[in-house]
Amino acid sequence: MKPTVKQLVWAQRPLIIALAALSLAGCQLLGPLYSRPDSPLPQGYVEPQAATSTAVPAAQMQQWWSLFNDPVLTRLIDTALVNNSDVQLAVARIEQYDAVARETSGNVLPTITLDNNNTRTRITGAGPNPVFGVNPRNDNKLALNGSIELDVWGKLRTANVAARANLLSTEYAREAVRWSLVGLVTNQYLIIRSLDGQLAVNAENIKTAQESLAMTQRQLDAGVNTALDVNQAELVVTNLRAQSLELQRQRSISEHQLGVLTADLSVKIPVGGLMSMPIPPMPPAGLPSTLLESRPDIRQTEQDLIAAHANVKLAKAALYPTLSLTGAYGGESKILSDLFTAPAKIWTLGFAASLPIFNGGRLNARVDQASALQKQAVINYQAALRTAFSEVNDALVNARQYREQEAVAESKQKTTANILRISQNRYQAGYSSYLEVLDAQRNHNEATQALVQSRQNTLTATVSLFKALGAGWDPEPLKKKAEASK
Template sequence: MKRFLVIAVALAVSGCAMVGPDYERPGTPLPTQFEAQAATASPTAVAADWWKVYGDEMLNELIVESFANNADLQGATARVEEADAVLREAHSALVPLVNGQLGAARGRVLGNTPPVGNAFTVGVSASYEIDVWGRLRRGERAAQANLLASRYGRDTVQITLAATVARTYFGVRALDAQQRASQEILDAATESLDLATKRADAGLVPALDIYQAGSLRSTASAQLKEVARLRAALEHQLGVLTGRLDVKVPTGRLVSLPIPPQAPAGLPSQLLERRPDVREAEQRLVSATELIGVARASQFPTLDLTAAFGIANPQISDLFTTGSRFWSVGAGLVGPIIDGGRYAARTDQATAQARQAEASYRKSVQEAFRDVADALSNVQLAQETEVELQHLVEQARQTLTLSRQRYESGYSAYLEVLDAQRTLNDSQIQLIRNRQALLSFTVDLMVALGGGWDPSRA
């Protein structure tokens, strides 16, 4: 028994070596820094709860509710719990398995007296696989990497959910602004229709002016109803995202939402490493690399140790008094001799799957860099466009004022007023949509950098 234990310990110590490759992060050549983009760039750090920089309590409430009730996020959380259970199962393979047993049997043995008898047993048995080639340890590492990947996957779902809620909320606010602009246009069109009717009744203008003014009013009224329809649809979408289907968003002002501080110049590209989707892709690669070792170790024999101890007696009443004690220890070596290349093929499969995971990781890093570059340029250009559109709206408003004055004085036809009103309408909608896009681009930047940034910790 002592010799057996000495051999088992020696084999266990020798099992420290593991076959298969160890993980090394593949190189992903990228520029060291992003180009300076935003004119309002600031070294101010943005925390992980980046949505609070917009200073809107309703938005904060919606995102918190989505974290608590969204079905996609709940599913991602369940996947983390599943991966945790898989890891605990993999870890349990590294410790002995001990079973209790209680048996009763009746049988006949030729030549014995009496020929038919009972047998009652109670005992324990244990089995343990010496991890000589590292198959179990690499399996545990693979499960650990999968757990981390699942956690990062959940973080990706969470940050994507917050971004979707924010963009949808900004859409609601943009429609509120369009609704006010459409109402303003409708009111102006109603005044123009009244004016044209009075001037036509007085014989100062043809009836055509009434029809043109009426057409403008009908267009403005239809536009107002379409805006209300779109707003209701976005509100319903927020209900699904937050898990509160009866959610109601009160009317608000789009311009009250501030543009958050932008990323500072020369932002280091290492910030991409904190993105949860990039981390998830890397942990998938780590797991796939460890599974190569698992497959490789399966080509070698496995060494199992077994032990059993118990009591047996033909009479159950005497089992614990005069029963016979028994024990046994043993070791077994089992391995493939002729497998037709089965295990080698499995190793090749695992190697190919690791190469696929590496390609996915490289692609995720490259796409992450592109996301940040796109978001930076989008924010910069949208800010510049907003300045131009503000000038355009002001000019269109002045043009409409002058056109109405000329029409009231009889110096021009109503068509000039009609064109000026349409130009103002279009320019207001463009400004509102650009503002919505600018806010959405700032969200894109937050997400692209993994949820805010802190240059001092890059």
């Protein structure tokens, strides 16, 4: 009596048990599990920070640009995050690697195909072998064919780990693009607001210079001074007007840059003030360096490292045998109507093994290549941590120093305004020459422009600090987010 499929499978139970045991230990045979490399960073940042911190809701910290309370800026960022070509390209890469991951995960499942073959064949009757039976003859075959690779060494599971790491890397790459894009849009917007502020200051200075010009003209008409004073006053007005034209040119260029970032080349930014924009709070003292783990570029680099670690295991797996089961079940008959009858039933069950014996050292060379790439990934990860740590330190010192410089600039602006007022009174009373007024006007013009630029530096440094920290400075929401992504 012929053995049944069940009897054949049961007879192979020792082999199946052995394969299952090897499968459990397969990943360990290929190498140790991934563990994060030691961090090369200190526990905290060396730059001094604020002693206290203003409470900011975690949700608002994730969208730190909302702290500026500027609806125009928020609308520009929302538009950029949807329409920017770099973001769209990053999304397309995610779709690509998601498909790759789904393809790789399907390798652990059996492959089943339905094959149908219907032929009519005539064999020569004049050949060396006699022909028996009907000639020509029909052959109708319909069968399910299946095969599955036994993941004894953990190769397929390791391939899934690598594919998932590559997918997560592209997702974090998209977040890094969005994270960088928000900073670019915000900085460009602050440049426009700074230029608006400088244009407003320049308009006030032109008004003051025109008043001085009118005063010198009246005194010339009264015979108190000479035409030199009038010409010098006219030159001040001309220089300020030329400065306004340059500021307007720079503003148009910045608008064009925003148009590229938002993919809206016709964007127009209404005139607004910079000095009225609030300054977001500074982080408290004692920030842990582990906050850097929330940065999308750091997470992307670590996923690249995880994929490189898995690729070493995949290269080692090629040195081990490939084991697979194959089978088929169906019917074959010369008459199509008999295809599904019992006598027409056919089936096969097979076991295959393939072990590389000689390949000229190619497989070992691939292991060495993968190991070298893993070393590079470790170096890149640690270098990214150092760079990020340095960026936070730089951002902390810039944010602190620019705030102090703005306070000095504000004091200087008030002082030059007083000097200008006094010098104009002295000149009008005849106690000093017009050169004193010109010098006071120049100093006040420079001081008022410097104050606006100092505010821009302060706000830009705050943007850089938020970018460097990744997503604010509250460790609890970041810890929960990291745990949820595991």
